[in-house]
Amino acid sequence: MGAVIKTKKTQTVLMxxxxxxxxxxxxxIAVLVTRFGTIFPTPFEVLSGMAKAVVEPIGKTTLxxxxxxxxxxxxxxxxLSSIAGALVGLVMGASKLGKAVLNPIFNIIKxxxxxxxxxxxxxxxxTGNTTIYFIIFVGGFAQMVMNTMAGxxxxxxxxxxxxRVLGLxxxxxxxxxxxxxxxxxxxxGLQVSLSTSWMAVLAAEMITATSGCGWLILSGMxxxxxxxxxxxxxxIGIVGLVLASxxxxxxxxxxxxxxxxx
Amino acid sequence: MxxxxxxxxxxxxxxxxxxxFILIWELLTDVLHLLPEKKLPSPxxxxxxxxxxxxxxxxxxxxxxxxxxxxxxESILGFCIxxxxxxxxxxxxxxxxxxxxxxxxxxDLIKPIPPVGWVPVMLMAFGLGIMSKVxxxxxxxxxxxxxxxxxxxxQMNPVHKWVAQTxxxxxxxxxxxxxxxxxxxxxFAGIRVSxxxxxxxxxxxxxxxxxxxxxxxxxxxxxxGRIDLVFMGVLVIGGFGALFSALLGMAEKxxxxxxx
Numbered sequence: 001m002g003a004v005i006k007t008k009k010t011q012t013v014l015m016x017x018x019x020x021x022x023x024x025x026x027x028x029i030a031v032l033v034t035r036f037g038t039i040f041p042t043p044f045e046v047l048s049g050m051a052k053a054v055v056e057p058i059g060k061t062t063l064x065x066x067x068x069x070x071x072x073x074x075x076x077x078x079x080l081s082s083i084a085g086a087l088v089g090l091v092m093g094a095s096k097l098g099k100a101v102l103n104p105i106f107n108i109i110k111x112x113x114x115x116x117x118x119x120x121x122x123x124x125x126x127t128g129n130t131t132i133y134f135i136i137f138v139g140g141f142a143q144m145v146m147n148t149m150a151g152x153x154x155x156x157x158x159x160x161x162x163x164r165v166l167g168l169x170x171x172x173x174x175x176x177x178x179x180x181x182x183x184x185x186x187x188x189g190l191q192v193s194l195s196t197s198w199m200a201v202l203a204a205e206m207i208t209a210t211s212g213c214g215w216l217i218l219s220g221m222x223x224x225x226x227x228x229x230x231x232x233x234x235x236i237g238i239v240g241l242v243l244a245s246x247x248x249x250x251x252x253x254x255x256x257x258x259x260x261x262x
Numbered sequence: 263m264x265x266x267x268x269x270x271x272x273x274x275x276x277x278x279x280x281x282x283f284i285l286i287w288e289l290l291t292d293v294l295h296l297l298p299e300k301k302l303p304s305p306x307x308x309x310x311x312x313x314x315x316x317x318x319x320x321x322x323x324x325x326x327x328x329x330x331x332x333x334x335x336e337s338i339l340g341f342c343i344x345x346x347x348x349x350x351x352x353x354x355x356x357x358x359x360x361x362x363x364x365x366x367x368x369x370d371l372i373k374p375i376p377p378v379g380w381v382p383v384m385l386m387a388f389g390l391g392i393m394s395k396v397x398x399x400x401x402x403x404x405x406x407x408x409x410x411x412x413x414x415x416x417q418m419n420p421v422h423k424w425v426a427q428t429x430x431x432x433x434x435x436x437x438x439x440x441x442x443x444x445x446x447x448x449x450f451a452g453i454r455v456s457x458x459x460x461x462x463x464x465x466x467x468x469x470x471x472x473x474x475x476x477x478x479x480x481x482x483x484x485x486x487g488r489i490d491l492v493f494m495g496v497l498v499i500g501g502f503g504a505l506f507s508a509l510l511g512m513a514e515k516x517x518x519x520x521x522x
Contacts, residue, residue, distance in 0.1 A: 116465045
């Protein structure tokens, strides 16, 4: 049995490496043979470019610096939108009156993609960091509201009934029953909105910034330096992966009861 | 009876709230002039701009209808290709082990790159035309389609498979009659995410570089400082987003058996 599992594992690794190698080979051949090569770098050029960019600055700062700038922007917008979104979601989910008042206005804002706010934000706040924070804020806000609201609406009515019979006050019910049962929903909202935030920062940086990963990609295109461009994409992919895995680990820690239940 | 009356009460509150929202907005802008017209156009101005833009090409060279058509064409084309490729690919990855081993690591590498990141690459490769947008949207739509069809198939109850095998069903029959219908609701959830991603990505792609489309219209509106035009464009984009998800919800109810 052990041997079977082992050969399967080696097979998985082998096939996976083969897949990536085929991809790299197709990339290399496409660059060397087709018209694609006049604009696009080979994988090796990208790798050596990345190694160089870690020490040598591009524009204002090094590759790691750009990643750090993008991350710090995401962090500010993301934290603000998570707090605001969770609060609004709680109000809308826990109180019927709150939902009746806020829902029609929320329904207008909800389907507007965060990125579509970019031109408006530039007109409102100019081209500084405030605009980027705002874009990230609206990018994650709707997701957060919807998830928290679903959580507050799906609280077990029986639990609330029991608490009422036992004479618990309304605010105690909210704190000890409604809030804890929202936590898993809030967490799935946090996960979705983190990946939307990461996408929003890219788009915002492409259009209005002079630093960060999004700027790296766009300026690479504008100056015809595609190595920078591909480098920017790879670092974005890696950071996105790290962020998503981090959130999954956090969820496992903080909502262990939900995870086990699934 | 009481419940019905309560529902009606809240509906009335909703209507009043929306009306109050628009009224306060109008009061702050057109009537009291508390907020500058340059920062926040009044609802009346936005409607005026909308009507004006239906027949006029100022300031970006196309009437509203052309922008909408261009955006719809690009996003629907990209969405259809992306879903058409992604769903079968996800099913194959979940069904054929070798296929999975080969594609999974590659897919895991590409998955976390936001589709917006591909815009400059595709612009370099295909230029300003429709192709660059469509390819980016294909990438945006294909990822959720693959993920959801993959996990939908993997969710299949093994007992169902064993029963089918015992009764002599072939691999293909099991896939067609058990696995795919089981995955139906998941696949549809994926398509819904794909559609949303297509629309978002389209707007982003048009903002960065294009010559027509809703994203281009609001970008031009910003450049010439016409905030009413930007506002109107943003609302139209949101309106179509809502329309898409409503249509898809209806299709889902018709096609998917069981599920939610």
